[in-house]
Amino acid sequence: MSPNDNTEQPTGEPLGASAxxxxxxxxxxxxxxxxxxxxxxxxxxxxxxxxTGSLSSQSDSDNTGSPKNSKEYESAAKLFGEGTVxxxxxxxxxxxxxxxxxxxxxxxxxxxxxxxxxNAIKRMLRVVTGDIERLTEGRGAxxxxxxxLAEIPANxxxxxxxxxxxxxxxxxxxxPDWLAPLPAFTRDQLDASYSGGDLMLNIQADDPLxxxxxxxxxxxxxxxxxxxxxxQSGFRRAAGAEPAGTTMRNMMGQVDGTVNPDPEVDEFxxxxxxxxxxxxxxxxxxxxxxxIDMLLDTWDKVARSAREETIGRDLPVGAPLTGTKETDPADxxxxxxxxxxxxxxxxxxxxxxxxxxxxxxxxxxxxxxxNGKAGLLFACYQVNPLTQFVPIxxxxxxxxxxxxxxxxxxxxxxxIPPGFKKGGFVGxxxxx
Ligand code: HEM
Numbered sequence: 530m531s532p533n534d535n536t537e538q539p540t541g542e543p544l545g546a547s548a549x550x551x552x553x554x555x556x557x558x559x560x561x562x563x564x565x566x567x568x569x570x571x572x573x574x575x576x577x578x579x580x581t582g583s584l585s586s587q588s589d590s591d592n593t594g595s596p597k598n599s600k601e602y603e604s605a606a607k608l609f610g611e612g613t614v615x616x617x618x619x620x621x622x623x624x625x626x627x628x629x630x631x632x633x634x635x636x637x638x639x640x641x642x643x644x645x646x647x648n649a650i651k652r653m654l655r656v657v658t659g660d661i662e663r664l665t666e667g668r669g670a671x672x673x674x675x676x677x678l679a680e681i682p683a684n685x686x687x688x689x690x691x692x693x694x695x696x697x698x699x700x701x702x703x704x705p706d707w708l709a710p711l712p713a714f715t716r717d718q719l720d721a722s723y724s725g726g727d728l729m730l731n732i733q734a735d736d737p738l739x740x741x742x743x744x745x746x747x748x749x750x751x752x753x754x755x756x757x758x759x760x761q762s763g764f765r766r767a768a769g770a771e772p773a774g775t776t777m778r779n780m781m782g783q784v785d786g787t788v789n790p791d792p793e794v795d796e797f798x799x800x801x802x803x804x805x806x807x808x809x810x811x812x813x814x815x816x817x818x819x820x821i822d823m824l825l826d827t828w829d830k831v832a833r834s835a836r837e838e839t840i841g842r843d844l845p846v847g848a849p850l851t852g853t854k855e856t857d858p859a860d861x862x863x864x865x866x867x868x869x870x871x872x873x874x875x876x877x878x879x880x881x882x883x884x885x886x887x888x889x890x891x892x893x894x895x896x897x898x899x900n901g902k903a904g905l906l907f908a909c910y911q912v913n914p915l916t917q918f919v920p921i922x923x924x925x926x927x928x929x930x931x932x933x934x935x936x937x938x939x940x941x942x943x944x945i946p947p948g949f950k951k952g953g954f955v956g957x958x959x960x961x
Contacts, residue, residue: 710725
């Protein structure tokens with residue numbers, strides 16, 4: 530199965546490459562990142578040379594491939610900013626593509642105005658789609674007053690989600706049963722200002738100004754249809770800061786995202802992507818966003834070994850406590866010399882792991898840090914939160930060593946409509 534409906538095709542990959550080859554395949558974006566960050570000298574030189582119109586940068590580069598002078602920096606940065614991700618495809622962009630995911634993330638939720646009826650929703654989605662197309666291609670939005678800001682697409686993707694109220698206004702019979710607030714968990718301390726919403730935009734790019742400009746343009750598009758409910762911004766390491774494919778670290782310093790379904794290996798249809806039986810949502814997904822505060826002041830006082838036992842993985846490389854490498858499988862049966870489990874009974878990975886393969890979720894967490902708070906914008910995709918996210922979170926809510934240092938403060942669920950074709954618009958299947 531190819532998850533790459535949305536991105537440029539990689540160059541030079543032999544047909545029939547194995548799954549593990551494919552997992553490491555090199556898209557144009559990887560080449561640029563790899564070239565800039567890891568110093569694939571020739572690639573970096575060709576890229577930079579092409580941008581500056583000279584080949585001199587090859588000899589100017591040191592053998593780390595890092596830009597040596599400000600001019601090279603400018604060129605490398607420009608190439609980065611030029612990266613585009615097609616908004617078209619079977620699935621919306623910004624979920625499994627691009628790979629690696631971008632560094633700057635903004636979730637914005639809107640409430641529909643009372644006057645925004647079925648026809649208005651259709652108009653709204655067409656307007657938004659037009660600007661998604663323009664902005665992701667690096668063109669100014671409709672009547673863009675600052676089109677220069679759109680010239681750096683930096684792998685911009687804009688993923689759209691629908692709350693129950695939007696679907697209901699279009700057709701009350703089409704609201705999936707899971708599209709509702711999640712059942713309450715005992716430890717929740719939810720704040721309405723980070724929860725709910727009728728429409729969600731997830732704007733992601735490798736440049737923060739690109740994200741800010743795209744959001745401002747879309748906010749303008751939405752002004753006569755909806756009002757802003759909340760905005761939550763997050764980040765990963767800057768693009769190029771580490772080799773492509775590195776699992777991100779969260780604000781607790783842990784490698785976070787290791788055990789996750791992989792579109793190159795796992796069957797995503799029926800696990801992450803809705804199938805034909807989901808009707809208008811086929812090719813779409815169900816999205817859960819949880820804002821989780823981390824109590825870092827007390828966490829910082831915990832011994833390193835205890836922090837590792839809390840998760841069940843080490844801090845240097847994210848290896849399970851029963852292994853040495855990040856990718857080693859966790860051995861939940863292993864015991865130490867005292868006969869105690871090496872991965873504690875209430876360690877996060879033991880409690881989060883399910884024996885039911887249908888209970889997995891595609892995790893897409895990002896860090897946040899604002900107003901003196903830090904934590905994780907825990908985001909995940911699946912076909913049904915009630916049978917995937919909820920049972921996992923029920924186990925964690927009941928017992929997880931990590932609970933002493935985290936508080937869930939925001940919660941939202943959105944239906945992610947499928948992707949769209951050129952000439953179509955996001956969410957069109959909802960209108961029959
Ligand atoms: C701030 C809160 C959280 C932090 C800091 C955190 C951190 C981590 C870390 C470090 C790992 C191990 C590496 C990996 O496989 O990714 C992990 C695994 C995992 N987490 Fe979390 N997590 C948090 C919340 C959640 C929530 C809310 C869920 C879902 C309800 C969840 C589900 C999982 C799953 C399914 C795994 C993989 C378990 C396995 O090995 O099979 N996590 N988490």
